[in-house]
Amino acid sequence: NSEGKPIRCKAAVARRAGEALVIEEVIVAPPMSREVRIRVICTSLCHSDLTFWNLQHPPGIFPRILGHEAIGVVESVGKDITEVTKGDVVIPVFLPDCGECVDCKSTKSNQCTNIPFKVSPCMPRDGTTRFTDQNGEIIYHFLCISSFSEYTVIDIANLVKIDPEIPPNRACLLSCGVSTGVGAAWRTAGVESGSTVAIFGLGSIGLAVAEGARLCGATRIIGVDVNPEKFKIGKKFGVTDFVHAGECENKPVSQVIIEMTGGGADYCFECVGKTSLVQEAFASCRKGWGKTIVLGVDQPGAMLSLSSYDVLHQGKTLMGSLFGGLKPKCHVPILLKRYMDKELQLDEFVTHEVEFKDINKAFDLLSNGQCLRCVIWM
Ligand code: CXF
Ligand code: ZN
Numbered sequence: 001n002s003e004g005k006p007i008r009c010k011a012a013v014a015r016r017a018g019e020a021l022v023i024e025e026v027i028v029a030p031p032m033s034r035e036v037r038i039r040v041i042c043t044s045l046c047h048s049d050l051t052f053w054n055l056q057h058p059p060g061i062f063p064r065i066l067g068h069e070a071i072g073v074v075e076s077v078g079k080d081i082t083e084v085t086k087g088d089v090v091i092p093v094f095l096p097d098c099g100e101c102v103d104c105k106s107t108k109s110n111q112c113t114n115i116p117f118k119v120s121p122c123m124p125r126d127g128t129t130r131f132t133d134q135n136g137e138i139i140y141h142f143l144c145i146s147s148f149s150e151y152t153v154i155d156i157a158n159l160v161k162i163d164p165e166i167p168p169n170r171a172c173l174l175s176c177g178v179s180t181g182v183g184a185a186w187r188t189a190g191v192e193s194g195s196t197v198a199i200f201g202l203g204s205i206g207l208a209v210a211e212g213a214r215l216c217g218a219t220r221i222i223g224v225d226v227n228p229e230k231f232k233i234g235k236k237f238g239v240t241d242f243v244h245a246g247e248c249e250n251k252p253v254s255q256v257i258i259e260m261t262g263g264g265a266d267y268c269f270e271c272v273g274k275t276s277l278v279q280e281a282f283a284s285c286r287k288g289w290g291k292t293i294v295l296g297v298d299q300p301g302a303m304l305s306l307s308s309y310d311v312l313h314q315g316k317t318l319m320g321s322l323f324g325g326l327k328p329k330c331h332v333p334i335l336l337k338r339y340m341d342k343e344l345q346l347d348e349f350v351t352h353e354v355e356f357k358d359i360n361k362a363f364d365l366l367s368n369g370q371c372l373r374c375v376i377w378m
Contacts, residue, residue, distance in 0.1 A: 003076040003086075004030050007037070011131070011149035012359045013139060015063045017056045020360045021148065026065070026139060028151045029130040031078035035123065035153050038072035038090060041168045043147040044350075044375045045069070045362045046176045047203070047273075051297060052119070052142060053363070059300055061121045064140040065131060067147035068094050069176040071168045081156055089164040091175045093328040094143035096124060096157035110187075110327045115157050117322060119143060124155050148359060150378055160332045166339065169353060169375045170346040174335050176323075177373065178349060180295060181208020181271070182335060183324020185216055188293050189267045193217025198257050198265035199239070200281050201272035202230035204349055204372045205295055207237045209269045211345055212324075214238030215338070222265065224253055233372075236348050254283035261286070268292040275304045278318075282306060287314040294320050349373045 007028045012021035031037045049066045074088045084090060096115035103109040111117065115124045121140035122129050130153040131139035131146070144158045162171060173179075181204070185191045197213045199206045202225045210221050214237060223231060223239040231242035241260065248256050258264050264286030270278045273296030282292045310316070326332065338344040352374040354361050362374040 006030065007075075007151045009150035010356070011065050011139075012067075012356070013063050013133070014053050014066050017060045017062065018054050021066075021363070023357060023359070025134055026149060027132045028149065028153060029132075031076060031130075031153050032123075032126065033079040034081060034125065034156050035078040036081060036084060036090070036156055036159055037075045037077075037151060037153045038092075038159075039075050039151055040070050040072045040147050040149065040378045042172055042375050042377045043067050043070035044172050044373045045366050047205075047366065048143070048176075048297060050363065050366060061140050063133070063137075064121065064142055065146035065149050065152070066142045067149070068092065068143040068145035069172055070145065070147035071162075071172040071175065072147070072152075075151060083156055084159065084161050088161050090159045091162050091171060091332055092145045092147065092154050092158055093160060093175060093323065093332065094145060094158065095323040095328055096144070096155065097328045098157045099329065104327070107327075110323060110325055112157065115155070123153070124157070148376075150356075160328050162333060162336055163340070166336055169350060169377075170339060171336065172375065173346050173349055173373055174332050177204045178208040178211075178346060179326055179332060179335060180324040181205045182212035182215070182344065183326035183331065184269060184293050184295055184321050185209050185212030185218075185267070187325035187331070188319060188321040189269070189291055191216035191218050191267055194219050195266045196220040196222070196261050198222040198224060198268045198281070198284050200224045200268065200270050200277050201296065202234050202239070203271065206269065206271035207234065207349070207372065209271060209295070210234060210237040210239050213267070215343065220261070222257060222260065224257075227369075233348070237345065252280065252283070254280050257284040263287070264290050266290060270294045270296050272296045273298045275302050278304055279306060282310065282316065282318055285316055287316060289315070291317045291319060294318070295324075350375055353377065
């Protein structure tokens with residue numbers, strides 16, 4: 001019985017920016033108050049893992065255990081934990097949901113005030129770490145999850161208890177990327193049936209937006225991508241039209257979309273992480289009621305420039321969204337049920353699966369744009 005004791009296990013440690021992860025033995029401390037130690041069942045690679053892995057130090061932080069899209073089983077719990085017990089199956093979510101503050105109690109927000117979201121390298125409440133290496137040196141956390149380890153310690157605000165019936169290599173997708181995309185259409189935008197949607201970037205997030213828009217009854221879903229191959233996979237998630245960015249006979253993409261839709265899309269989603277594309281998406285949405293939702297994550301410090309004419313006088317809305325506007329503890333189980341009821345598609349997102357020892361293959365695949373989701377089995 002490991003309860004209350006440190007656990008020695010394998011973790012894939014990011015030691016330097018952009019360099020292959022090193023699988024090494026680490027020591028995972030027992031959970032403190034309001035913390036839970038979990039055994040990771042499987043994890044998948046999200047683009048944000050690559051973004052932070054590639055950040056030179058500073059602002060990059062090393063050594064660090066990356067990974068935040070996962071599913072696990074509770075190994076032991078710290079003081080003051082009643083929500084889960086040993087053996088429960090849980091999905092970690094990078095966005096805290098304390099359940100007690102004004103925001104967590106409101107249906108209008110998913111931005112917790114008690115534990116404000118930060119890309120902190122430490123545990124959210126006491127700012128220390130639970131990982132050390134063989135030499136006793138600290139290893140930093142990532143997004144409060146650090147799932148590229150056989151065991152990890154997570155704050156209860158970052159865990160959702162789920163129905164264990166769902167296959168783990170599907171459930172883990174609801175931990176970040178797919179939830180973010182589906183949620184952005186469903187919760188942030190509030191896509192209505194009959195709507196026209198334009199999605200900039202058909203990676204996993206963009207395809208998840210398409211899936212969410214399809215479930216909300218959108219009738220026209222326009223995919224925009226530099227790679228025309230993406231239309232094929234897009235069709236499986238309800239993409240009805242395709243715009244090949246960069247091949248529009250010198251017309252800006254926004255003009256093509258305005259012409260296709262007779263005035264602009266009702267909802268536009270930026271899913272790449274380029275501020276220039278946010279401008280293009282914003283220009284593509286309809287005056288009067290068009291909404292543009294930004295999901296992509298650009299480099300830290302990237303600035304957005306929009307003309308005041310466009311912003312103030314056309315009645316359009318520009319919205320940001322974290323975790324697709326979803327409240328983790330309430331909405332993740334709903335999405336999970338919709339998968340079990342065969343409404344929400346998750347299977348098509350999993351293009352690759354590898355063993356933990358081959359985690360660097362997953363990094364290669366996603367870096368080269370060769371996969372949607374690569375599931376890593378621990
Ligand atoms: C992202 C959201 C924006 C900040 C960095 C992390 N989340 C997950 O991939
Ligand atoms: Zn993510």
